[in-house]
Amino acid sequence: MFKKIVYTGIAALAILSCTSNTQKTEKPADEVMPQHQHSPAPAAPQKDLSTIVLDHKKDLVCGMPVSAGVEDTVHYKGKIYGFCAKECKDEFVKAPGSFLAAK
Numbered sequence: 001m002f003k004k005i006v007y008t009g010i011a012a013l014a015i016l017s018c019t020s021n022t023q024k025t026e027k028p029a030d031e032v033m034p035q036h037q038h039s040p041a042p043a044a045p046q047k048d049l050s051t052i053v054l055d056h057k058k059d060l061v062c063g064m065p066v067s068a069g070v071e072d073t074v075h076y077k078g079k080i081y082g083f084c085a086k087e088c089k090d091e092f093v094k095a096p097g098s099f100l101a102a103k
Contacts, residue, residue, distance in 0.1 A: 055079040061088035
């Protein structure tokens with residue numbers, strides 16, 4: 001009788017240990033990544049803007065010298081204006097007259 005109990009216990013432990021390894025390892029709901037996730041956009045090819053003759057020596061929006069690097073340009077009333085970042089260009093395009101009046 002004692003042997004039966006021991007063998008039954010060992011068998012039960014063996015079965016339980018096998019099933020514990022096959023359990024799914026799902027992440028909790030708060031750790032699950034959203035299904036629709038964008039990867040970072042590939043870097044755009046770099047433009048060589050160093051040869052362009054600009055109307056100003058400074059970014060009209062933030063005041064940074066364009067000699068430090070021109071990220072984007074815009075043509076306005078026959079002149080080319082350089083900007084240190086796309087955000088500065090976008091801000092200039094909204095109201096170019098106000099930035100030119102402040103120069």
